[in-house]
Every structure is written in structure tokens, then in C-alpha cells.
Amino acid sequence: MRFNIFSRRAPPLTQNPVTYEGAPAVVLTAEQALRRSVLSCLLWETEFYEGGVTIADRIESLAGEVEVQVLADLAVEARERFKLRHAPLILLVALSRRKAGALTAQTIERVIQRADELSEFLVLYWRGGKRPLAKQVKLGLGRALAKFDAYQLAKYDREGPVRLRDVLFLTHPKPKDEAQAALWKQLAERGLPSPDTWEVALSGGADKKATFERLLAENRLGYLALLRNLRNMDQAGVDPEAVKAAILARRGAERVLPFRYVAAARAAPRFEPWLDQALTETVLESPVPDGRTIVLVDVSGSMDWQLSQRSDLKRIDAAAALASIVPGDVRVFTFSNGVVEVPPRRGMAGVDAVIRSQPHGGTELGKAVAHVNRLPHERLIVVTDEQSSDPVPDPVAARAYMINVASAKNGVGYGRWTHIDGFSESVLRFIAEHEAQV
Structure with missing residues (x-):
């Protein structure tokens, strides 16, 4: 996490809301503004138009303006449907400051799904200075701690200002049986056995090829860890058939965001055919919508901004990956200064087609919408950061969706648009669910 982050650009000075590029924006409710800031936010990471601290401060402020049930539901949605890890934690901290009663403990227990999120929550909770834990916070953390076994606790008990044993001492949870009591005693005494992970094995000097092949055979390598280690496995000479089988099995793929496949293919091109097949499996899992869909993807310069400081992936990668898995009868256009x-x-071919379609310059979303409005279609899906430089007309399609993949304060995709935030494939599932109910 980083705190010394500053805004890249100041918002235009005007009495009416506008985007950072100058187009008229929409006045949002507190709930709309909070969803917009949260659901495509990698916490503390600077975006093209705003700094990470600016976004985090806005989230904290807006979280105090919505109903506590709305706040709790959004934290759950951000973690479970949109696969975010840190943004939901800041919502939990905000919830802990409200008079939410048992809802606080229930939401903490549900949202915390990895053992290290216990300590990360406390770091955020004490960001403004140490303070006592509220009763419901203790209950929620204690119940969440009880969800994790020895492997999970050992894997995520990392060095830092807050250790998992600190969570145990602060919450005093009651073990459910003697086995859990013995486990927590090991945690308290720093006596947990080393977990059987690739990091532990390789840091101990184990053979890289043998380690990865064993973990693959035993299904002990998580899917995200698999994707992140494809280059290492290729360089170590791991059996490519074993790697292929693991990629196509997609065990744990439900927690992997679509753009992760793009990153893996760039790091290990040898495995791209199988990564491509795995990515396109998400198309087969989605119901095929009726009629023609036009997908309009933002390839302007702001979309070239990195998703995070340590990543070489960009917003445009996330947008292109989403566009590449839209099912059914589809026409795809990109926009910047022109419409192509x-x-x-x-899959990967679709990602490449979008990214290479035209120079990444201006953000003339209004012109692009006007262009596709003249074409026959039943559904329009726009994937963008919503920072248009020209006014955006209403869509002509009865089913029109603006998918926002950034956290900038103002946007244009409201009114007659069905507005969706986030870059998980959940946004596409939402469209299917939404239309099934209409």
C-alpha cells in the first residue's frame, strides 16, 4: 500500500459536473458514486486521472453517506462477484465506524476470505492511529479466523506490522474443538509447520522442475499462482502436458479476472493456445443473448494507464479482455479520435484486435455512440473509463450498457444507460441476469 500519491490532473473548474476531459457528466447519488469508486478500484493505485489517495479518501467519505445495509452489501459484492481484495476491506473499516450492530460482524466474517486479509484489515483499521477494537469487529475477525486451516494460516502468516497471532490475541475466539485449539496454540507460539507451497519449496533449495510437477500432480497450485508462474515453469522445463492439463482444468478460475490470462500469455507465449482456450471457456459459460450486440471499446490514451504500480497490464487490457468474451452475434468497434x-x-485474438485497432489518442465517446446508433442492433455495450471529451448522446437501443473500468469521480453513462462498474466477467453475467428479469 502507498500513501504518498498525488492526483495527476485537477478537475475542471465548473459549477456543473463534467468529466476530466470536459464532457457533461451526471449528478450521482451517494450510492452510485460509491459503487463507481469501488468496483474497479485496486486500492491505493494511481489511475490516469486521479491518485490512489484521492480515490480512497472519496470511498471513505461516501461510505459514511449510505445506509449501512447498502455499505455491507457492496463490500460483499466487491469481494465475491468482482474478486477485489483491498477495496472491500476499506468498506469493512467504514462499516465498523457505523452503528450497524451484528451486521458488522456478519459482513467481516463473510468478506474476509483469505487469512492475510485479517491482518490487512487491521492495518487499515489503525491507519489513522491505534484504537480499541469494537465488539462487533472482534466477533467478526474471530469468526473469520476460525474459517482457516493450518495450511492457510501458515501460508499467509507474513512478516509485517500485524501478524495473524496478533489477530488471535486481540479477538480471543473460542475454538470449536480440540484440534482447532491446538492449531491456534501453534499460531500463538509461532509453531505452525511450513506450508507446502512453491515459494517455500524453492526458497528451501528444492529443484524447481520437480517442485512444480509435484504440485501440479497433487492439485496444490492455485489457478492464479499457476498463471503467474508459467514463465518459471517453462524455463525450468516442466512437462508441458502437465501445464496444459492444469490450465484447461481451470480449478479455481472463478477467482481469476479475465485480464490475468492476457498477462500470462504475454509472459509465457508458449502456453497461449491453452490460455486462449481457458479464457474463451467463459464465453461458453454465459447464456447467449438474443439479437445483435455492438461492443464499443475505449482505446484512448487514458486507457493505457497501468492497472497497478507493479503490473505491466493496463486498463485497455482489462477492457479488451471483457470485449473478447461477449457471447452471441457481436460487432466490435473501438473509439479514440475515430471509430474503427x-x-x-x-479470446487473445480479440484482445489483440482491439488494442491494435487505432492510435490511442483522444476520447470522443459521443461521436462513437452517434456512429453506432445508426447501425442495426438490439444491444449496445460500451467498455470505457467514461472520460469523454464530447457530449454523449442517448443510445437508440433499448438495452444499452455502460461498463466503467476506472474509478474517476464523474462519468457519463447514466440516465438511459444501464450503468455497470467493474472489470470482472461478472459484469457480463449481470447483463444476462438483468435481461432475464425484464
């Missing part, structure tokens, strides 16, 4: 149609390819 690209082949509606699936």
Missing part, C-alpha cells in the same frame, strides 16, 4: 470496426474475435 474490428473483427469480433474471441
